Every structure is written in C-alpha cells, then in structure tokens.
Amino acid sequence: MFECADFFPVSLSGDTGLDNSAFGPNVKHVLKVSLDLTRYEYYNIGSYFPEARDKYVVGKGFVDGWNGLRFDYGNFYASKTFFDPSKNRRILWGWTNESDTAKDDVQKGWAGLQAIPRKVWLDPSGKQLLQWPIEEIETLRGQNVQLSNQELKSGEHIEVKGITAAQADVDITFSIPNLDKAEPFDPSWTNAQDLCGLKGSTVQGGVGSFGLLTLASEKLEEYTPVFFRVFTGLYKHVVLLCSDSGSSSLRKEGLYKPSFAGFVDVDLDDTYKISLRTLVHTCPSNNFCFF
Structure with missing residues (x-):
C-alpha cells in the first residue's frame, strides 16, 4: 500500500x-x-x-x-x-x-x-x-570538543571525552592511507542491509569497519556502532555505511533492534577521505555522509 x-x-x-x-x-x-x-x-x-x-x-x-x-x-x-x-x-x-x-x-x-x-x-x-x-540544529550545540590527527589502529577504540554521550553533534573525517587491502565486492551483494548483518562492526575486513560507537556504556556492554566498510568493485571502490542497534541494549526480548545500511555514492580514489556527521541522542541517531 x-x-x-x-x-x-x-x-x-x-x-x-x-x-x-x-x-x-x-x-x-x-x-x-x-x-x-x-x-x-x-x-x-x-x-x-x-x-x-x-x-x-x-x-x-x-x-x-x-x-x-x-x-x-x-x-x-x-x-x-x-x-x-x-x-x-x-x-x-x-x-x-x-x-x-x-x-x-x-x-x-x-x-x-x-x-x-x-x-x-x-x-x-x-x-x-x-x-x-x-x-x-547548530544553535543547540554546546561545548566544542576537538580531536585532530588521531591514528586509529586495527581493533583500537579512542574515547571522545568532554561531551554528553547521550546528546552530541559529531563531525568526523577519516583519511584512509591505503585502499589496496579492500575486500573484493561480490556483485550478488545487492542488499546493503543484509550485507551489514553479514559484515558487522566486529567482523575484521581489509578496509573497515571504522566509524563511531555511539551511546556506549563504560565497558562497552551496550553500544550502537555507525561504521563504514570499503570494498573493491569492478570499476571503483564500493562504500557501505551501516548503523547496527543489535548491541544497543542488554535486554534480549521485546525490543526492536534492527540494522540499517546503504551504499554510499562516492569515489574514494581521488581523496582517500570520507566524512560523517552523526546527530546522537537517546532515541535513534541520524547519520549523514559527505565527501
């Protein structure tokens, strides 16, 4: 309907x-x-x-x-x-x-x-x-916290201190030093949401996952990851953006905890950079990509 x-x-x-x-x-x-x-x-x-x-x-x-x-x-x-x-x-x-x-x-x-x-x-x-x-929306911003030139190693988390984790407006730019290790993209992966479930934030890839852990508890028992993965396509690199609420709560039953995803229309081969703006609040977050 x-x-x-x-x-x-x-x-x-x-x-x-x-x-x-x-x-x-x-x-x-x-x-x-x-x-x-x-x-x-x-x-x-x-x-x-x-x-x-x-x-x-x-x-x-x-x-x-x-x-x-x-x-x-x-x-x-x-x-x-x-x-x-x-x-x-x-x-x-x-x-x-x-x-x-x-x-x-x-x-x-x-x-x-x-x-x-x-x-x-x-x-x-x-x-x-x-x-x-x-x-x-920018009139709602409070204290500005800035991190610059942070090197993010595989498996590493960098905590952003000095903000209210339940309400934040986050602008972040990732510089990717090398795309040679990107996984091959399977043409049968036509459903971005299914691919996000298959290649979740904890699954190690060639380039990714990388992004944010939002609404995270102190020991990371609960968190909502917003992340990218980069694949090598037939003609250009394929960029997947995911938001996965599967780990957002320790409650096992009765909650709606889906993953959402989309393929981002961008050519990384010129800049090797990808940016993300995430509006975090206690309800579902809003994510925007720009390049």
Missing part, C-alpha cells in the same frame, strides 16, 4: 527551494511514496507537464521498485516536505519509531518521534537528491 505520497519541484541549479507551484524548463519534480510493505521511502525524479492534463514523466534511468532510490536508508518513514519561504528552502521531515516495547511506550507516555528536519535539494548530476540537517 502506498502512503504519505509527496510531489514537489526542485531546481536544476543550486540548492534553493521552490514553491509547490513552480514548473518549467529549469525545474524537475520529485514523486515520493511511503511503501507500507517495506516501511521505506521511495522516490524518482522526472518532468511535470500541467498543460498536458497533469502528466508526469519519470526520468531516464530511474528504477521502479524496491531497488529504487530512497529518501533515507535508516529508521525513517511517513515523510513530507514543505517549502519554507523565509529562507527559500525545501524541508523534509519524517517519522522514526522507537525501539521499546508497547508496555514501555505506555509507561513513558510516547512512542516514536519526528526525525531531525533536513534541507533537501537536487544533486548537480540530476540523478538523486541531497540532504543536510537544517542550520538551526
């Missing part, structure tokens, strides 16, 4: 948002549906012709089905966008369900939450959308 359909214009140039009434040669349109069967948000990009009885033509190369583009590759559903005329931007807002049991939800008085709002715009290639947390 399709839910929470959305249809909105995006500019072919720049990151400025457009009012819902915009159309023309310098505008593309996005059609999004929330699919109840998978609980994911699928979208495509195309052209809208209001003069031709509201005809919408999907752009060339976009996949119609479960392998199509998604707004988010984590715990995110039932989203809607709106145009913010005060800052000429389009904002995306979606829902995230909680991991507690129904009994826990009744006791605390709430279940689920709205995820961090994001600004959304068209990638210069025209092949996908880009997103970033709205700038107002």
Whole structure:
C-alpha cells in the first residue's frame, strides 16, 4: 500500500527551494511514496507537464521498485516536505519509531518521534537528491570538543571525552592511507542491509569497519556502532555505511533492534577521505555522509 505520497519541484541549479507551484524548463519534480510493505521511502525524479492534463514523466534511468532510490536508508518513514519561504528552502521531515516495547511506550507516555528536519535539494548530476540537517540544529550545540590527527589502529577504540554521550553533534573525517587491502565486492551483494548483518562492526575486513560507537556504556556492554566498510568493485571502490542497534541494549526480548545500511555514492580514489556527521541522542541517531 502506498502512503504519505509527496510531489514537489526542485531546481536544476543550486540548492534553493521552490514553491509547490513552480514548473518549467529549469525545474524537475520529485514523486515520493511511503511503501507500507517495506516501511521505506521511495522516490524518482522526472518532468511535470500541467498543460498536458497533469502528466508526469519519470526520468531516464530511474528504477521502479524496491531497488529504487530512497529518501533515507535508516529508521525513517511517513515523510513530507514543505517549502519554507523565509529562507527559500525545501524541508523534509519524517517519522522514526522507537525501539521499546508497547508496555514501555505506555509507561513513558510516547512512542516514536519526528526525525531531525533536513534541507533537501537536487544533486548537480540530476540523478538523486541531497540532504543536510537544517542550520538551526547548530544553535543547540554546546561545548566544542576537538580531536585532530588521531591514528586509529586495527581493533583500537579512542574515547571522545568532554561531551554528553547521550546528546552530541559529531563531525568526523577519516583519511584512509591505503585502499589496496579492500575486500573484493561480490556483485550478488545487492542488499546493503543484509550485507551489514553479514559484515558487522566486529567482523575484521581489509578496509573497515571504522566509524563511531555511539551511546556506549563504560565497558562497552551496550553500544550502537555507525561504521563504514570499503570494498573493491569492478570499476571503483564500493562504500557501505551501516548503523547496527543489535548491541544497543542488554535486554534480549521485546525490543526492536534492527540494522540499517546503504551504499554510499562516492569515489574514494581521488581523496582517500570520507566524512560523517552523526546527530546522537537517546532515541535513534541520524547519520549523514559527505565527501
């Protein structure tokens, strides 16, 4: 069943948002549906012709089905966008369900939450959308803690001290000295989420896993890893981003503790660098990649 359909214009140039009434040669349109069967948000990009009885033509190369583009590759559903005329931007807002049991939800008085709002715009290639947390989120930042030039050895953990672990806005850049040891990528690995379960944060790879252990207890009995793995593909390196809540709680039953993952569209061969922004809070975290 399709839910929470959305249809909105995006500019072919720049990151400025457009009012819902915009159309023309310098505008593309996005059609999004929330699919109840998978609980994911699928979208495509195309052209809208209001003069031709509201005809919408999907752009060339976009996949119609479960392998199509998604707004988010984590715990995110039932989203809607709106145009913010005060800052000429389009904002995306979606829902995230909680991991507690129904009994826990009744006791605390709430279940689920709205995820961090994001600004959304068209990638210069025209092949996908880009997103970033709205700038107002930065007003919530407190004390700044900075670590520089840290060498991370295999199996090593570096604790970031001086922050509140249950609420943090983390920007981190990883420099990869060598990609020669990256594992070969099996073309049959088409499902990123399954691959994340197979190649978890504790599984040693050629390049990875590396990333963050968020919401970690002192002795690491509980933690939620957010991590990358790099593989050698046929034409370029393949980058997998995972968030795995399997170790997030010592409670064994009644909790929703899935793993989420996606393949990141990036070419590491030029910079050998990959960056991650993670908004950590006591509910599900939000992760954004940039290069």
